[in-house]
Amino acid sequence: MSRKIIPFVVAFVLICLVMAVSGLFAFSGVVTAEKFGSDMVWSQPYSTAESMNVINVMGDDQDELFIQNTTNVSVYDGSGATLFSQDYQYPKTTLGDINADGMEDIVVFYLGDLGYSVDTIVNGEKSTLTESLNIGLPARVAIIRFPPGDQIVLGDSSGNLLSLSLDGQPLWSYSVGSEEIRGMDDARIGGAIHLAAASHSGALAVLDSEGKAIWTTSQEQLRRMRAFDLNGDGNSEVITGGEYGALYIYSAADGNTIFNSSLGQAVSEVREVELNGDPSSREIVVGGKDGGVWAFSNTGNQLWSGSLSDKVTEISGIDINGDGKEEAVIGAESGEVAIFSGTGSRNNLKTHSTPITRIDVGKLGNERYVIIADGNEVQVHKASFSSIPGFQYTPIIVGVIVSAVILVIAAILTSIPKKPELKASFQDKSKESLEAERRMLKESIADVERLRKSGEVTGDAYLARLKRLRRDLADNEAAFKAAGFPIKVETIQCPNCGGTLELGMDKCEYCGQVLLS
Amino acid sequence: METFLCAGVALLVVALILFFYLLNTARKKVTPSTNIASKKDLLPVYLSLADKPESIIQGMEKLKANVQKTETAGDKWRWVPLIIFFGGVGLILIDLVFDVLGYFSLIFTAGGIALWIAAIVMARSLRKSDSQDFPPRYNGTKKILHTLRDDLRPGSTFLGHLDLTGSLLPTKVARTAKDSQDRTTEYFRDEWLALKAKLYDGNILRISAIQKSKKRKSYWKRSRISGKMKMKPEKYKGSEQDLKVRIVVNPELYKIESSSPTFKQGLNVGKFTISQLSTDGGIINFVANSPFEEVEHENILSILQSAYALLKRKAAT
Numbered sequence A: 001m002s003r004k005i006i007p008f009v010v011a012f013v014l015i016c017l018v019m020a021v022s023g024l025f026a027f028s029g030v031v032t033a034e035k036f037g038s039d040m041v042w043s044q045p046y047s048t049a050e051s052m053n054v055i056n057v058m059g060d061d062q063d064e065l066f067i068q069n070t071t072n073v074s075v076y077d078g079s080g081a082t083l084f085s086q087d088y089q090y091p092k093t094t095l096g097d098i099n100a101d102g103m104e105d106i107v108v109f110y111l112g113d114l115g116y117s118v119d120t121i122v123n124g125e126k127s128t129l130t131e132s133l134n135i136g137l138p139a140r141v142a143i144i145r146f147p148p149g150d151q152i153v154l155g156d157s158s159g160n161l162l163s164l165s166l167d168g169q170p171l172w173s174y175s176v177g178s179e180e181i182r183g184m185d186d187a188r189i190g191g192a193i194h195l196a197a198a199s200h201s202g203a204l205a206v207l208d209s210e211g212k213a214i215w216t217t218s219q220e221q222l223r224r225m226r227a228f229d230l231n232g233d234g235n236s237e238v239i240t241g242g243e244y245g246a247l248y249i250y251s252a253a254d255g256n257t258i259f260n261s262s263l264g265q266a267v268s269e270v271r272e273v274e275l276n277g278d279p280s281s282r283e284i285v286v287g288g289k290d291g292g293v294w295a296f297s298n299t300g301n302q303l304w305s306g307s308l309s310d311k312v313t314e315i316s317g318i319d320i321n322g323d324g325k326e327e328a329v330i331g332a333e334s335g336e337v338a339i340f341s342g343t344g345s346r347n348n349l350k351t352h353s354t355p356i357t358r359i360d361v362g363k364l365g366n367e368r369y370v371i372i373a374d375g376n377e378v379q380v381h382k383a384s385f386s387s388i389p390g391f392q393y394t395p396i397i398v399g400v401i402v403s404a405v406i407l408v409i410a411a412i413l414t415s416i417p418k419k420p421e422l423k424a425s426f427q428d429k430s431k432e433s434l435e436a437e438r439r440m441l442k443e444s445i446a447d448v449e450r451l452r453k454s455g456e457v458t459g460d461a462y463l464a465r466l467k468r469l470r471r472d473l474a475d476n477e478a479a480f481k482a483a484g485f486p487i488k489v490e491t492i493q494c495p496n497c498g499g500t501l502e503l504g505m506d507k508c509e510y511c512g513q514v515l516l517s
Numbered sequence B: 001m002e003t004f005l006c007a008g009v010a011l012l013v014v015a016l017i018l019f020f021y022l023l024n025t026a027r028k029k030v031t032p033s034t035n036i037a038s039k040k041d042l043l044p045v046y047l048s049l050a051d052k053p054e055s056i057i058q059g060m061e062k063l064k065a066n067v068q069k070t071e072t073a074g075d076k077w078r079w080v081p082l083i084i085f086f087g088g089v090g091l092i093l094i095d096l097v098f099d100v101l102g103y104f105s106l107i108f109t110a111g112g113i114a115l116w117i118a119a120i121v122m123a124r125s126l127r128k129s130d131s132q133d134f135p136p137r138y139n140g141t142k143k144i145l146h147t148l149r150d151d152l153r154p155g156s157t158f159l160g161h162l163d164l165t166g167s168l169l170p171t172k173v174a175r176t177a178k179d180s181q182d183r184t185t186e187y188f189r190d191e192w193l194a195l196k197a198k199l200y201d202g203n204i205l206r207i208s209a210i211q212k213s214k215k216r217k218s219y220w221k222r223s224r225i226s227g228k229m230k231m232k233p234e235k236y237k238g239s240e241q242d243l244k245v246r247i248v249v250n251p252e253l254y255k256i257e258s259s260s261p262t263f264k265q266g267l268n269v270g271k272f273t274i275s276q277l278s279t280d281g282g283i284i285n286f287v288a289n290s291p292f293e294e295v296e297h298e299n300i301l302s303i304l305q306s307a308y309a310l311l312k313r314k315a316a317t
Helices: A006-028 A392-414 A429-453 A460-484 B002-027 B052-077 B080-100 B107-128 B135-151 B297-310
Strands: A034-047 A052-053 A064-068 A070-078 A082-087 A091-097 A105-110 A116-120 A125-133 A138-144 A148-157 A160-164 A170-175 A183-187 A192-199 A204-207 A215-219 A222-228 A236-244 A244-251 A258-263 A267-273 A283-288 A291-298 A302-307 A311-317 A327-332 A337-340 A346-349 A355-362 A368-373 A377-387 A424-429 A491-493 A501-502 B047-051 B158-164 B172-176 B182-197 B204-214 B219-222 B229-232 B233-249 B254-255 B271-279 B281-288 B311-313
Touching: A006 A346, A006 A392, A034 A346, A034 A368, A052 A091, A052 A302, A052 A355, A052 A368, A064 A091, A064 A355, A064 A377, A070 A105, A091 A138, A105 A125, A105 A138, A116 A148, A125 A160, A138 A183, A138 A192, A148 A183, A148 A192, A160 A183, A183 A236, A192 A222, A204 A236, A222 A267, A236 A267, A244 A267, A244 A501, A267 A311, A267 A327, A267 B311, A283 A327, A291 A327, A302 A337, A311 A355, A327 A355, A327 A368, A392 B080, A392 B107, A424 B052, A429 A460, A429 B047, A429 B158, A429 B182, A460 A491, A460 B172, A460 B182, B002 B080, B002 B107, B047 B052, B052 B135, B080 B107, B135 B158, B135 B297, B204 B297, B271 B297, B281 B297, B297 B311
Parallel strands: A183 A222, A424 B047
Antiparallel strands: A034 A377, A052 A064, A064 A070, A070 A082, A091 A105, A105 A116, A116 A125, A138 A148, A148 A160, A160 A170, A183 A192, A192 A204, A204 A215, A222 A236, A236 A244, A244 A258, A267 A283, A283 A291, A291 A302, A311 A327, A327 A337, A337 A346, A355 A368, A368 A377, A491 A501, B047 B158, B158 B182, B172 B182, B182 B204, B204 B233, B219 B229, B233 B281, B254 B311, B271 B281
């Protein structure tokens, strides 16, 4: 192929490749220019929140901000004014409707003057439900809506569970291992609600309304346990995160393992997030002690992974850009707050100076806000989102620029003439000239032989010179034949190395090949 | 953040290296590379001569012009790779602007890197069009042929070769020798010019210009002080020029004088000293040596002219 064409062929192939990659990026939708931001609306001093929720707990028609830490339970209105505040010792809280008025109430499990007690806060009015309970230091509390009736289930730091009726009467007790209860959630089996509970020792149990185990299992020490109906089939999935990185998804119905994986670091948080916008399934986002972040589908397929610089302390699913898909807003012990989109691309919000403890989203007043609690305060932010329209087509522009440059280079390289051959032969084709050249070559061959005999030239130099002269002699014979002049052929070619030899030789001087001609 | 900073620093280092590489390509080379004999590397040319003088001279000029044309064509686009490089920098800066505005984008950076790769490919291709200088012997030989062209028998041709591929090629090792310390010395014999011509006066002239060089090969030696084995590099030990001339004299026109005060053994003619001279059998054979590494064409022509002092034209009958 002509050297004028080859650069263009190569350029064409490269351009096709570049444009194919550009098209792939442009039309797959992975290239976006999106920016998430937040502006703080108000803040209140509140250290190290353990539980936080935007919910209507005051019985009005507005949501409030409920927040609880290790010493206090408070409720703020939409503008940050304190509606309720009560100090407790070792409080653990849960939210649920305990008086059947259709409004959420607060249940506090704490250490009171008369031992471990349970308070209820209904529309901002505190009342003690029960006292002197036979249970240890509060670890978890949950209102479980068992089919026969709602129960308040308390969990302590020794793995004990105690169930109370809504009027405070003990119903049953159960022991899940011997260490702190690390997860207590309602789990559906065939649509009916059961209790899933797990302790730090690794023991896990699903119990019915009478405190009888449907199934139990144990694994490595646990940090987190949550139950979600990820695929909406009426049977929940129980997700556990281990102290040494084991992530399990169990079927709540029978305890069978649906999926397990080792993440290589302790699992510090697990949450469900609607990452893909498909309401028939929920995705889970897992955070690690060393900052790892993973997103999994409901069947356990890993969707993406990322990382923060420190232990993930909170994960929350928030649809910031209003596209029907939730973004995972993730807080870390370093104070970082990052937003991971459904594809795993990351945007950072302003970093806090103390560890992030809780993140939630909700409507306070007429606006939706992102509420972030850190080691010192709780901040209410207005989240913002902006994107550059049409940015997804920039790969095509870049591809066209690169392709144009490739084409220009090909054109320039084609315009440069080929470097001339530096071994040239100036040969007159007349018979006299060819005969004279032949004589000269034979004289030169005789000269080389003479030099060899005299010892002036030996070895490779002799052979190299002889080879070149013989080749010139063969060229001379070829020129004779081409011009139609009679010539007595005196050379042959070695079939092995291609070197020119004198006719009649029985062994190639250059490669040692035996010749049978 | 640290990851991005590291990637940014790495990209900056790559950009700097690439910039200086392309700048070096864009500039015309001022200092040519040198070989073991500390001589600059020259264009390796081999010409087979079997044609009339005008054709050979024209062919030699054309070859030189073609090499020059390729080089000039390459020179014209020398700065283009650097321009493409800056185009790539521009694309990367667009991403930087997006990042400053709070958007994350790498697509322009990818395009920029693609342009950098294209710039490297183009720079390397342009380098291929660069040529070393033609050896001085190329022009010298052309002048010899030009001078002798009118002395050639009408219709006849020059025969021989001009081999300027290098005097220290492995194929030009004539012999090797070892000294008492087991060091190998290579003796090179480079017959760079062989020329045969039938002259107008009926004489036949054969010229053979040979450069003889010596090079000691590299070897390992144990240090007397530290006891460590050290490799001594190969060493160029110098070279000299031999000029072998044979004139078969036309007996009808000339009578050979056995000696001449202007041409005798031991006489210096230009850079050459005549070391052997024989006029037996109607043939003048002489060898002239020169300790110089380079002999100019004037020296070769003047010794040929001097050799004619041995010839005495016979009186016309």
